[in-house]
Amino acid sequence: MKDDDLEAARLLLTRLGIHPQQLLKTPTTAAVPTIGDYIDRVSHAVPVGTRRVYDTYWRRIAEAWGDRRIDELTPMDIKQFAEQVKLQVVVRRNSRGGRSAAEHLIAALRCLYRHAVADGLISENHNPATRVAKPRRLATTRRALPDRALTEINEVAGTTGSDPELDLLLLRLHTETACRRGGALQLRATHLDTEQCLIRLYEKGETVRWQPVSPTLMRHLVAHGEERGLRGEHLLRYRNGQPLTARRYDHLWQRLGKHLPWVATQQISTHWLRHTTLTWVERNFGYAVARAYAGHNGKSDAGTTSTYVRADLHEVAEALAALTGEAHPLSR
Structure with missing residues (x-):
């Protein structure tokens, strides 16, 4: 290296505030964990x-x-x-x-x-x-259930089992709101807005939403909470006061499958009720209302158009009123 180059390097190091000895030190790196x-x-x-x-x-x-x-x-x-x-x-x-x-x-x-x-x-x-690419998802086998099938499911649930009142309440809750199991299991007494007939749902992805319910379902939820629940604690409970778990759903559909062979054959589950309700809403009130009814609000749920065609809570309430045949406080 020429003297001029060395002098230029020294000048650059001086301006940067770096001493030549620092360049000889090996940089320390954080230990990589197992x-x-x-x-x-x-x-x-x-x-x-x-x-x-x-x-x-x-x-x-x-x-x-x-x-x-x-x-x-x-x-x-x-x-x-x-x-x-x-x-x-x-x-x-x-x-x-x-x-x-x-x-x-x-x-x-x-x-x-x-x-x-x-x-x-x-x-x-x-x-x-x-x-590494994820496996390609196959098309779901779930679909909307016909009215006859829903009637049979509710009849068997209401006439068999150790707690038919609880099972009927669960079925109506999921049919009206199209909520997921996690949303129902996290429902608390403080999540009920009895005046406007709304329940607050906490579902996957840490989403929170207010969902309209019929006055009849609200009365049953309040009565269930007063009979079995504790203020501020989980609303849905067994007769002995213990909070409901996902096992109740498993036992419910296993029992329904024993009385209705087609339930067991097709592996019907609570999520089929979500498909059923949202399909009906989409057919009768359009995609925007069905999307809001489902609680879908992420960018991955639909294309760019969804940014401009969002349905509000009043439109969801109108769809619910048509579904249940009961007027809702928020329906126009």
């Missing part, structure tokens, strides 16, 4: 709903790769593991070849590595989870 350690950290940083969905898959990932560093996995590792998960899944009558398990596994890894990128442990270009 996958097992990082899963534990991430699981405490995500919402409860996310942790509940991914916990099973994070445990399987930790069992397989817990001792490996977070930056050591490759897309091929993930792809091979996803195929193993598909093969090992428990085969049920409604099984779809383990696609859902593989999809959730990859989603769990993507969640993990999004945090790793944010923490600077790896770069986005070296994120192995984003370079």
